[in-house]
Amino acid sequence: MTAATTRRTTARHRGTGTADFATTDTPIGPFTALTDATGYVLAAGWTTDAENLRTLIHPALRPTELRHRDSLGPVTQAVIDYHRGDLTAIDTVPVRQHSGEFLLHAWEVLRQIPAGSPITYTEFAAGAGRPDATRAAANACARNAAALFVPCHRVFRIGGALGGFRWGLPIKRWLLDHEA
Known part of the structure; x- marks a missing residue:
């Protein structure tokens, strides 16, 4: 994959300083993204509550402070472009999450599912290399902090x-319809 790949980190400490966040209006409500100092998305979702998003980040990557920005540059633009119909705009946005090998791999697999081609949890488990682990695949979706960019929807x-x-089934339905 490209720079959009979910990165594994070897961070062994808690807290990583300050993360920037910005909220963008979308047709389905406000969308907030948190990024680290290098511009990688740490967490994102349809909310204005940056603190709630911060709690979704693995402790090894969780920022100790949040700083509001009007825009996160290319991240904000990708969100706008996606909601306007450029369904590939989110594909190159870099994401950083931390976990074990299976979850990191599963999140990579999610990033490879094309817009407009949703799959079942069973197909996702098989694609992640564990065809009998449907619950583990569902858990990968549930633990994904970077909604939209790691498209668990x-x-x-x-x-x-x-x-x-x-972020609610009405938002998931809208996203799937938007991508159809």
């Missing part, structure tokens, strides 16, 4: 039920 249950989504 593109995974649904067998039979077409949406499954869960931290």
Whole structure:
């Protein structure tokens, strides 16, 4: 993959200083992203509560302070472009999450699911190399802090039920319809 790859970190300490955040209006509500000093997305979602997003970040990467910005440059532009119809705008935004090997790999697999081609949790588990681990695949979606950029909304249950989504099923439905 490119720079958009979820990066594994060897950080062994808690807290990483200051993260920047910005909130952007979208057709489905305000979207906030938090980035580290190098511009990698640490967390994102449809909320104005940056502190809530901060708590989703693994302790090894969790910033100790948050700084509001009007824009996060290319991250903010990608959010705007995606919601305006450029479904690939989010593909090159770099993301940094921390976890074990399976979750890191599963998040990479999520980033490779094309817009408009959602898959089931069973297919996701198989694509992540653990075909019998549907629950582990669902857990990867649930623990994903970087919504939109790591598009867990593109995974649904067998039979077409949406499954869960931290930001609510109406937002997940809108995203899937937007990408169809």
